[in-house]
Amino acid sequence: MTNHWTPPSHRRPKLDLAALGIPAGRYILPDPTDFLLTPEGTNEGAARIHDYLNRKTGHDTLQPAELDFVRQHFLNAAEEQRQRAITHFESKVPRRYISARPTDLATAWAHTVTTTPETTRSLLIIGPTGTGKTHYAYSVLRALAETGAALKWAAYTAADLYAQLRPRTGRDSEATFEQIVGADVLFVDDLAAAKLTEWTEEVTYRLINHRYEQCKPGIFTSNVPPAQLRDALGERIASRLTEMCERVALKGDDRRKGMAA
Ligand SMILES: Nc1ncnc2c1ncn2[C@@H]1O[C@H](COP(=O)(O)OP(=O)(O)O)[C@@H](O)[C@H]1O
Ligand SMILES: [Mg+2]
Incomplete structure (x- = not known):
């Protein structure tokens, strides 16, 4: 006799598809x-x-x-x-970034997410405006899709995220928060693009802290130079980001300059 109850779905061992060389999936x-x-x-x-x-x-x-x-x-x-x-x-990526193709490094990162998500460090893509941060981030999401792994990803600009989470009558912003932070891979673009208010700092902190505690991988971008991250985001957020992220520094000129609209 055992005093542990096992849910029926756990009683039978799963098919070991990895032994057949098949990626995880349902x-x-x-x-x-x-x-x-x-x-x-x-x-x-x-x-x-x-x-x-x-x-x-x-x-x-x-x-x-x-x-x-x-x-x-x-x-x-x-x-x-x-x-x-x-x-x-391809139905979700903004049109501008549909042709973004991953580098070998981005592809390797996507693969570690599918195999060991809880030990994969998030990506913090840093660089001045127009150096290709958003392009890079979407190329990583494409690499993730190309692995075929059944992972839920979500992408927001920080500004859109705040707009979604702003309390409004008739809307449960806490449920929206839970839904957003629950993604397997979360991409938040342009952190600290605007000066944080007390409220946006709190939302950003809760978001980053949740991902940090759950060891869930994310992709973050910011045009704030590393040395100014603490000032721009506050100590609590910056120190978590530093610990949980691998940094990708993009350099060069603003690619938008001279581009036809
Ligand atoms: N590696 C790249 N190859 C081709 N075009 C790129 C590349 N990186 C960025 N771009 C283009 O340059 C422009 C600026 O890139 P974007 O990612 O929006 O910059 P950021 O997010 O750093 O401000 C966009 O039109 C983007 O499609
Ligand atoms: Mg951008």
Whole structure:
């Protein structure tokens, strides 16, 4: 007897898809009877696949053709999930940044988010106006979509965030806050672009502190030089950002200068 209650969904071990080389995700299971339609398909094979999918046996009980059948199904499902993630990203990214492509570093960061989100340091992208911070951030979100991982991301400029969270009658701004901070990856653009008021400082603090405590990765940008971050954001926010973020410093001229509108 045990005095611990285990929810039904936890009683059966999950399929170890990583062992098959399949990225994490929630996939529809294959129909074992479809195996009969393949050249090597047999009744016994379909039965073994059925037992594997019902977690009665491990994948090591499957014959090579059966394993191929299962793996191919999940590879197709993972590719569909990846295409959906990219389509979703392209429907959300502001048009200006739709062609932003990730650097190898940005891609590597996205991969660590999918494998070890709680130990991945957030990104703090710093640089003067027009050096490509927002472009860089969206390229990272594209890299994340391209991994195909089922991760929820959200993107806001700090100004839009404050507008969303400002108390208004008939609106539960606390519920909005919970929804925003709950994203797997949160991108907040242009921190400290405007001088913080007591209220915006408090909101920013709660937001950053929540992400900090939950060890959830984020992407933040600011055009405030590192040495002035404490003055611009206040000690509590700046010290958390410094601890939780890897810094990406963008340099160069304002790319907007000389650009056709
Ligand atoms: N690596 C890049 N390649 C091509 N265009 C870029 C690149 N980085 C930025 N841009 C373009 O330069 C302009 C300014 O970039 P943006 O990211 O908006 O700057 P910031 O956020 O630093 O003010 C935008 O039109 C953007 O699309
Ligand atoms: Mg910007």
